[in-house]
Amino acid sequence: MKLGDCYRLLELRADARPDEIKASYRRLVRRYHPDVNPQNPQEAHRKFIQITTAYKSLLQASHRSTRTATKVKPKPRYAPKMPELSVAEKRLKFDSYKLLQQLLKEQRFARSVALVEGLAQRFPFDVEVRQWQAITYQQWGQQLIRDRGSDRPTAARALEKARIYLKKAAQTDPHNRSLWAKVERNFRELEQLY
Template sequence: MELAECYRLLELKPDADVDMIKASYRRLARRYHPDVNPNNREEAHQKFIQVTEAYKLVLERVSKQEKSAPSSSKTEAKTTVKRKSPPASKFDQKVKWEAYEQLQDLLQQGKFVRATTLVESLAKRFPNDSEVRQWQGITYQQRGRQLIKEQQFDLARTFLKKALSTDPHNRRLWYEVDRDFQRLDPLL
């Protein structure tokens, strides 16, 4: 199996890191596991095997690249990821929570374009805030779901993928996006 095909099967970009690879594999393994697909066991089993083989190849390649990378760049990458921002001021906290309330209103009203713009602005202002990242992932997922209803399937797929890459450790979000992808697949 070629490496490009592996990335396609795992629904990954070529620059995916180990965490993204593992998360994608877990999501796809749940989707194609034969026990989850009793009506289509044989086809699901074949797809499950393909996904597993692709996962092993991609993970091996990325692991080798990380081992061969100079240690200084590894250290720099780790420090930038782990570095915490200073605590937000009271004003920043007020801005953040007022924006959150506005975001909730926009989502409830179905104004997904404005909600996306708002949450992306918040993400620029609070780049290391895990709550904002979570709101961003949820907003992308809800916009993707709305685009499925509007039959804009390519754009829906883009927003669903953005949701997963924005908040990759949110299991509930992964579950919801996986359900949306399952609704989307038969429509394509």
Template sequence: MDLGDCYRLLGLRSGASFADIKTSYRRLAQQYHPDINPDDKKAKDKFIALTEAYKLLLTVVPPEETFLNSSRSRTSWYDDLKTSPQEKAPAATTVKTQPPTTPKPPHLAEIEQRLKWKTYEQLQRFLKERRFPQAIALAEALADRLPADPEVRQWQAIAYQIWGRALITQNQLLKARIYLKKALKTDPHNKTLWNEVQRDFQRLEQVF
């Protein structure tokens, strides 16, 4: 079951908030619960699938009300990530977020910022633990939620590149090429990232 299936099972769009996921699961779980449908095998199977989807989404969608403060610069996290014990990931260019042209209500902007930086912390953990599919899903979900945020776009591109490098090491060369191209497409104006990905492509050609 992939993340798209999970969202569809819960009747949600990709990138739905933690609160929406929780609300939808509770509603559907009550509807299909075996205690309410004791002789209905389809309802039981549906309940099991809903529960699995809910648990998977909880691993990639952080609670909005939780916010971890970081004492260091948040845009410097890429410097600390390593794609292998011998190879340190290149530093990405700091991208300054431009103020929105239309100010949002303070409470909404605050919630989005808390979600953004909580997701940032979780993305770091996934990448350091080499849990690349979860990291990609998390970055893509945040990008769907905040499509105009340049920092989010940068994190998404870096996640693609790191997985691409890992795939080269695993000799999954075609898949590696796909994710390296996605990195360039996601953040095409990041010169540092562009140069690093070009070196990754050169490495790919040497392996082929």
């Protein structure tokens, strides 16, 4: 079997790493195992054999290439490193952070969101900007829960908007544990209000 066919059968790119090959193999084996497909066991068995053969071929090719190849740097699994900022960009970021702090202190959340979303577009790989954005979303969601209003339609709109911003906060910075704890607390408050 040709290597190109092996990659195609395992639904991989030609530059897939061994761990990606293994993960894809396991996923496809679970999908095409004859015991899982009782409605068409012959076709499932045929596909299962093809996937297993392709996996073994790729493993052998991978072992041969690692023995003969010189040291190759592995691909990073994280987002690309942000390029070094110029002096003007550092100044812009610092001034924006000061303005963001002031806006959040004054509870001017619409303006805060506009500011951090603009920064996120300007510095797409900046971890700090992503954190500021997530914190801003969470704080606005929290404020919407607290100031939901007394009449039912207004409160319902405010709570739905709070839910949206809390979800955005969790998605923007999913590895920030302290933020996650605050968002979970806010979601529990939301559940109690519904």
